Amino acid sequence: MSDVHVNEAIKYFLIPGELKAIHPFKVGHINETYISVWGQGAHEKRYLHQMVNKSVFKDVPAVMENIEKVIAHIKRKRGIDTRETMTIIPSTDGRSYIQDQHGEYWRTYEFIEDTINYEVCTEPRQAYEAAKVMGRFLTYLSDCPASAYHETIPLFQNVPNRFVQLDEAMSKDSQGRCKQARKETQFATARREHAALVENLHTQGKVPRRVTHSDPKFNNVLFKTVPSNGNGVNYGEGLVVVDLDTVMPGTMLYDFGDLARSVVVATAEDEVDLAKVTVNEELFGELVRGYLEATCGVLTADEIAQMHLAPRLIALSLGVRFLTDFLNGDVYFKIHRLTHNLDRARTQFRIVSEMEKAEARMQAVVARYSKAG
Numbered sequence: 001m002s003d004v005h006v007n008e009a010i011k012y013f014l015i016p017g018e019l020k021a022i023h024p025f026k027v028g029h030i031n032e033t034y035i036s037v038w039g040q041g042a043h044e045k046r047y048l049h050q051m052v053n054k055s056v057f058k059d060v061p062a063v064m065e066n067i068e069k070v071i072a073h074i075k076r077k078r079g080i081d082t083r084e085t086m087t088i089i090p091s092t093d094g095r096s097y098i099q100d101q102h103g104e105y106w107r108t109y110e111f112i113e114d115t116i117n118y119e120v121c122t123e124p125r126q127a128y129e130a131a132k133v134m135g136r137f138l139t140y141l142s143d144c145p146a147s148a149y150h151e152t153i154p155l156f157q158n159v160p161n162r163f164v165q166l167d168e169a170m171s172k173d174s175q176g177r178c179k180q181a182r183k184e185t186q187f188a189t190a191r192r193e194h195a196a197l198v199e200n201l202h203t204q205g206k207v208p209r210r211v212t213h214s215d216p217k218f219n220n221v222l223f224k225t226v227p228s229n230g231n232g233v234n235y236g237e238g239l240v241v242v243d244l245d246t247v248m249p250g251t252m253l254y255d256f257g258d259l260a261r262s263v264v265v266a267t268a269e270d271e272v273d274l275a276k277v278t279v280n281e282e283l284f285g286e287l288v289r290g291y292l293e294a295t296c297g298v299l300t301a302d303e304i305a306q307m308h309l310a311p312r313l314i315a316l317s318l319g320v321r322f323l324t325d326f327l328n329g330d331v332y333f334k335i336h337r338l339t340h341n342l343d344r345a346r347t348q349f350r351i352v353s354e355m356e357k358a359e360a361r362m363q364a365v366v367a368r369y370s371k372a373g
């Protein structure tokens with residue numbers, strides 16, 4: 001249905017030229033995305049259009065206000081034409097989004113050309129570059145007061161809250177799926193005591209609230225494309241982190257943890273062959289090195305001291321979210337097969353158990369690079 005609506009919606013954005021084509025772009029678990037191509041004189045230019053999921057983002061104007069602010073801040077620091085952030089195409093009435101006659105919210109960005117993203121990190125160099133991008137993002141925003149940003153999904157980063165949501169789903173068992181997921185619910189609830197790690201450190205004044213991305217998984221980082229070296233290996237520099245929907249007050253541990261849980265096992269987020277899900281310490285090392293370089297002078301010692309635990313915590317939290325959605329009947333994350341959310345939960349929980357085994361080694365990696373800095 002939104003395929004029809006997109007043709008209508010794009011008329012309300014200030015795009016010069018003549019529309020040549022428009023097609024769906026499969027990305028993410030939440031929004032509907034399209035790409036359009038416009039003839040502009042002798043050139044063609046692409047744009048990205050998104051219908052924002054308003055059952056996930058209940059206050060889209062607040063989401064867009066956060067995004068506008070973060071983009072403006074980075075452009076102030078890096079120049080108006082910087083490729084280190086996204087560029088919003090305004091609507092004909094000068095706003096960053098429109099609401100169509102069906103009540104749906106749409107926005108348009110310039111398509112960032114000559115870039116590529118990856119689902120799986122395979123090269124240490126990619127891990128280093130992705131960490132540089134994410135570290136720079138945190139650093140650029142380190143002088144913004146977190147309180148100036150809306151928390152657009154309440155308690156989004158709060159891991160104990162994810163356990164409360166799991167409890168609710170288990171006690172309702174609306175789809176009768178609890179039986180099928182017994183091992184997974186046991187795995188999660190056995191680790192509940194670790195859930196409050198970050199909240200406790202924040203309460204103790206050790207981990208500050210910052211403006212964070214909150215969805216910095218590896219495939220949200222775009223790399224510059226470079227000509228292939230013949231081996232199919234692409235060593236382009238990391239350029240920009242996209243998908244700014246969840247920019248909000250949070251902790252650096254969430255961002256680093258989410259990036260790391262998506263990088264260091266070098267498998268897809270829904271990998272069903274769990275034997276493949278192992279911690280690659282070299283990738284973790286390059287991630288830590290890149291992140292610490294890019295955040296030099298910004299992070300506190302208490303934040304650095306938790307960098308080996310954050311990836312495990314965020315994997316646990318995301319696994320709990322997938323599991324909860326499975327129990328609730330797949331109402332939040334898009335799925336492509338019946339047990340998709342259960343499979344995703346299993347992968348995240350395997351990451352947790354692999355990281356439990358690797359804890360001392362991961363801690364040693366952080367110690368090595370934080371001393372080196």
Ligand code: GN1
Nearest residue numbers: 028029030031056215243246269318
């Ligand atoms: C969702 O749709 P996408 O892929 O940008 C989710 C993130 C999860 C991620 C897991 C608003 O992001 O929190 O970490 O899936 N976004 C929201 O792939 O819940």
Ligand code: MG
Nearest residue numbers: 028215243245
């Ligand atoms: Mg997202």
